Amino acid sequence: KQEVTQIPAALSVPEGENLVLNCSFTDSAIYNLQWFRQDPGKGLTSLLLIQSSQREQTSGRLNASLDKSSGRSTLYIAASQPGDSATYLCAVNGANNLFFGTGTRLTVIP
Amino acid sequence: GAVVSQHPSWVICKSGTSVKIECRSLDFQATTMFWYRQFPKQSLMLMATSNEGSKATYEQGVEKDKFLINHASLTLSTLTVTSAHPEDSSFYICSALDRGEQPQHFGDGTRLSIL
Numbered sequence: 001k002q003e004v005t006q007i008p009a010a011l012s013v014p015e016g017e018n019l020v021l022n023c024s025f026t027d028s029a030i031y032n033l034q035w036f037r038q039d040p041g042k043g044l045t046s047l048l049l050i051q052s053s054q055r056e057q058t059s060g061r062l063n064a065s066l067d068k069s070s071g072r073s074t075l076y077i078a079a080s081q082p083g084d085s086a087t088y089l090c091a092v093n094g095a096n097n098l099f100f101g102t103g104t105r106l107t108v109i110p
Numbered sequence: 111g112a113v114v115s116q117h118p119s120w121v122i123c124k125s126g127t128s129v130k131i132e133c134r135s136l137d138f139q140a141t142t143m144f145w146y147r148q149f150p151k152q153s154l155m156l157m158a159t160s161n162e163g164s165k166a167t168y169e170q171g172v173e174k175d176k177f178l179i180n181h182a183s184l185t186l187s188t189l190t191v192t193s194a195h196p197e198d199s200s201f202y203i204c205s206a207l208d209r210g211e212q213p214q215h216f217g218d219g220t221r222l223s224i225l
Contacts, residue, residue: 004153034213043116043203043218044154089153098144098205098214100153 002027004092006101013080014109021075021104023090028068035064035075036089038103044089048075080108111137114206116217124225125196131189131220133204140206143187144214145179148201160187194224 003026013019023033032051036044048057048064050073056065063076077084085108090101113136121129133143142161146154158174160166160181168174176198178190187206191198201221205214 032212036216041201041219041221044216046213046216049213091154093212097156097159098154100155102153 002030002092002094002099004090004099004101006088006090006104008104009102010105010107012107012109015080015082017080017108018076018078019080019106021077021088021090021106023073023075023101025071025073025092025099027092027094028071029094030068031093031095033064033066033073033093034091034098035062035073036091038087038089040087047088077106080106082108082110084108112208112215113137114140114204114215114217116204116220118220119218120221120223122223122225123194126193127224129191129194129222131191131202131204131222133187133189133206133217135185135206135208135215138206138208138215139184140187140208141184141210142207143181144205145177145187145189146203146205148203148219154203157189191222194222196224198222199224 007022034049035047050066061078066073087103087105089103091098115134117132145157148154157172158166158168166179181187203219205216
């Protein structure tokens with residue numbers, strides 16, 4: 001069964017810093033990988049989706065990379081802002097089933 | 111486009127009550143819908159997958175008689191938590207595939223609190 005791990009579990013950074021969130025998965029036979037943002041008590045906002053054939057995707061200040069062979073993905077956030085504070089979830093898609101990591105809770109300090 | 115509406119967003123009820131949560135696709139046909147549960151400080155866990163017009167497929171450890179799922183139309187799936195108890199208190203989130211195509215589109219979730 002696919003297992004998804006996210007490190008670190010929590011991260012606090014001062015505003016303006018660049019940061020990297022990590023995601024690892026045990027089964028490399030995936031269709032795609034998604035990064036989501038979840039605000040407290042809220043649903044999920046999809047940030048980036050990387051197909052298994054792709055190496056990275058970019059959207060604004062966000063860049064996600066995928067190394068399927070090693071079972072790793074990173075989410076890079078440039079010039080962090082207080083509004084980026086949230087929990088970031090990595091989810092791996094194996095044949096319509098999404099397997100979620102436990103998330104990284106990010107706090108950006110003004 | 112691809113908006114999923116979930117209702118209610120928050121419900122508090124007494125132990126033993128049955129609670130129904132609705133998940134609607136507003137602007138697309140959702141042939142497949144998914145129901146997830148998230149306990150505090152944990153990640154989302156898939157409970158069941160439902161395809162329109164057929165019975166839901168439940169994940170291991172999820173009681174199908176307790177969590178009734180109905181997907182009778184292409185735009186609506188419901189999850190009924192029967193005889194809810196405090197341990198059923200959780201955040202329930204649905205998602206849907208637009209005509210079977212990835213990615214999944216998520217609702218805003220329902221926070222269920224059983225007293």
